[in-house]
Amino acid sequence: MTIEEKQAAPAYPRMSVAPMLDWTDRHCRFFHRLLSRNTLLYTEMVTTGALLHGDVPRHLRFSPQEHPLALQLGGSEPHDLARCARLGQDWGYNEINLNCGCPSERVQRGAFGACLMNEASLVADCVKAMVDAVDIPITVKHRIGIDKVESYDFVRDFVGTVSEAGCQVFIAHARNAWLKGLSPKENRDIPPLRYDMVYRLKQDFPHLRIAINGGIATTEQVQTHLQHVDSVMVGREAYHNPFWLSEWDAAFFGANSATPTRDDVELAMVDYMELEAANHGTSWYAIARHMLGLRHGQPGSRKWRQVWSDHRLKARPAAEVMALARADLR
Secondary structure, three states, X not given: OOHHHHHOOOOOOOEEEOOOXXXXXXXXXXXXXXXXXXXXXXXXXXXXXXXXXXXXXXXXOXXXXXXXXXXXXXXXOHHHXXXXXXXXXXXXXXXEEEEEOOOOHHHHHOOOHHHHHXXXXXXXXXXXXXXXXXXXXXXXXXXXXXXXXXXXXXXXXXXXXXXXXXOOEEEEEXXXXXXXXXXXXXXXXXXXXXXXXXXXXXXXXXXXXEEEEOOOOOHHHHHHHOOOOOEEEEOHHHHHXXXXXXXXXXXXXXOXXXXXXXXXXXXXXXXXXXXXXXXXXXXXXXXXXXHOOOOOOOOOHHHHHHHHOOHHHOOOOHHHHHHHHHOOOO
């Protein structure tokens, strides 16, 4: 593949589910794929150290049904990131994403995540090393600023510098990352959303694919954003109200496939739980936590959630637990 082909902006799905630590593991992604065939899914962030010195299959294993699927890496050493990007490509991922948005102190101690936005040249070196190492797209997820610096020039210059290294897709969380004084949870709520900053990025870099992330919870909001940017990434709402994903293929991808029912999705998850138990010894309890929002807002959903989250039932087969959970649904 030529440099020009590598650097050409790839097709990028109009919708994606954000990488979320402790949430978007392979079980969660299998569940989300039952709801949407076309949405791009992301792994949790995996550090370069975990891959280079840890259990690679544990971090990279996934079901073929999860495609299209991106691997998000955390790191700041170009050579290490290149090695991990090659691992991701070898394992069959469709995209490698570099985390330049996580504000946690643990991530900062590792000198990566949001603090990398202060080192655009280093990020460019990291991207260039990965672009040279693999044939799949290299993308970057970032914030619009650091701490209380709210200048558009900061994020514009960051995107400009990194794009010159071969990154053609940028996913912008439309909040600043406050590196001191706020927890990661507070960083998802307290810094104000400034969607206009992301819109300006698309205006200034029309040749790039620009995705927007942060505080997006309705179809109407998605439709508004898609008038200004190429793609929308949804995080917490996709996890807590996952059945919303069942609308996305028709609404945003033009698909004509039938919308799955909640009952069908739950039954498919039970089949998956039984396979996981047989093949990997995985308890259904470790999987069910990801689908507790499936019946969000439905009659009987509270009792249904209580049954699926009852650790006292862990020894029972998943199919029996499903029957108990459905008993009070109307």
